[in-house]
Amino acid sequence: MASTDDTRPTHETDHTHHGLARGEAPGWAHLVTPAPVQPSHPAPRHIAMIMDGNGRWAAERGLPRLTGHERGTENIRRITTAAAEAGVGYLTLWAFSTENWRRPREEVEGIIRILGMCLVRDVDELHRQGVQLRHIGSLDGLPAELRQQVLAAIDLTSQNDRIVLTLAFNYGGRQEVVQAVREIVASGIDPAEVSEETISAHLYTNGMPDPDLIIRTSGEHRTSNFMVWQGAYAELFFTPVYWPDFGPDHLRGAIEDFAQRERRFGHVTAVVAPPS
Ligand code: IPE
Ligand code: IPE
Ligand code: MG
Numbered sequence: 001m002a003s004t005d006d007t008r009p010t011h012e013t014d015h016t017h018h019g020l021a022r023g024e025a026p027g028w029a030h031l032v033t034p035a036p037v038q039p040s041h042p043a044p045r046h047i048a049m050i051m052d053g054n055g056r057w058a059a060e061r062g063l064p065r066l067t068g069h070e071r072g073t074e075n076i077r078r079i080t081t082a083a084a085e086a087g088v089g090y091l092t093l094w095a096f097s098t099e100n101w102r103r104p105r106e107e108v109e110g111i112i113r114i115l116g117m118c119l120v121r122d123v124d125e126l127h128r129q130g131v132q133l134r135h136i137g138s139l140d141g142l143p144a145e146l147r148q149q150v151l152a153a154i155d156l157t158s159q160n161d162r163i164v165l166t167l168a169f170n171y172g173g174r175q176e177v178v179q180a181v182r183e184i185v186a187s188g189i190d191p192a193e194v195s196e197e198t199i200s201a202h203l204y205t206n207g208m209p210d211p212d213l214i215i216r217t218s219g220e221h222r223t224s225n226f227m228v229w230q231g232a233y234a235e236l237f238f239t240p241v242y243w244p245d246f247g248p249d250h251l252r253g254a255i256e257d258f259a260q261r262e263r264r265f266g267h268v269t270a271v272v273a274p275p276s
Contacts, residue, residue: 044212044258046090047083047251048168048234050226051075053218053242066110071244073118076165080131082248084163086255090208091165092136094226098172115169116146123153130162136204137171138179164208173228176204205230213258215251217243235261 051072058068076093083091096111126133133153142150150167180202184194200206210230214223219240223231237254239246262269 043087043255044235045088046092046209046211047088047213047215047255048092048094048211048227048231049079050094050214050216050224051243051246052216052220054244056218057242057244065107066114068242068244069107069111069114073114075244075246076118076167077122077125078248079246079251080126080163080165081129082251084129084131085248086252088255089163090211091163092168092205092208092211092227093165094168094171096137096169096171097225098137098170098175099225112143112146115167116149119149119153123156126153126165127157127160130160131157132160132162132164133157134164134166136166136168136176138175139170142170166205166208168226171204171226173225173231177229199229203229210234213237213254215239215254217241217246233263233265235263 054068054072055065056068057071058065073095076095079093080091095115100111101108123133133156135150135154139147139150150169177199180199183202184198189198205227210232211227211234213236214227214231214234215237216223217239219238221238223236227234235258237257239250239254241250
């Protein structure tokens with residue numbers, strides 16, 4: 001559902017900032033002339049978040065897991081506002097994975113109900129704030145009512161340009177690659193013509209920049225099938241904080257941490273300290 005024609009004027013990123021245009025093979029010049037390295041960056045253009053820990057947040061308080069999902073879902077608006085204020089252009093929040101269908105039926109139904117309620121409750125405020133809503137994942141298999149709620153929110157906010165908030169719901173990275181391959185094969189393209197750009201263009205995220213920073217809450221150090229293609233060069237940030245407790249200060253802390261990272265994209269470092 002991502003736009004294929006992203007002409008948003010703000011938050012422009014130079015895709016050649018790592019020295020190479022996408023898909024361009026490095027020439028010999030790159031071996032003798034180290035590319036300039038950026039030790040710090042402006043705010044990440046695209047932050048993607050694995051919103052984890054709702055269940056443990058609730059269990060630690062003796063509450064039902066669904067209460068954790070409610071509190072987690074309420075947090076979406078707060079973090080979206082904070083991300084927009086920090087100058088982030090794209091925020092992608094993973095709310096439900098293709099694997100989460102394996103959970104008990106009551107939990108799955110509860111999560112779907114809570115997400116629908118959240119959309120209905122928060123969409124006007126998000127719209128007022130200039131948030132453009134998108135969805136990645138499959139809408140197939142979701143209840144018709146939720147599908148309608150998602151599509152209505154996307155439609156209402158489609159002209160907004162302050163920040164793009166993408167909800168990853170019924171999303172799995174491998175499933176996304178499978179559907180991309182199916183589309184590419186069905187197009188009849190000559191295999192020799194298939195490039196990295198071809199694959200990117202058939203992912204749900206078509207038209208969006210790859211995430212610069214992937215944040216996972218709740219202390220787990222894995223990505224659990226999130227953005228398997230797009231996250232190839234994302235900086236990873238893990239925090240023990242459970243998602244319902246992850247507030248604007250935590251987000252700003254992650255952005256500050258990102259600013260200290262040295263992204264190299266395969267280049268040599270600019271300064272290599274000689275052994276002492
Ligand atoms: C994340 O919280 C939300 C979903 C995966 C739907 P969890 O429900 O995974 O919470 P924990 O990991 O069990 O604490
Ligand atoms: C990943 O969390 C999915 C979302 C946060 C939506 P999980 O809780 O499902 O991941 P695992 O099972 O710990 O790897
Ligand atoms: Mg979890």
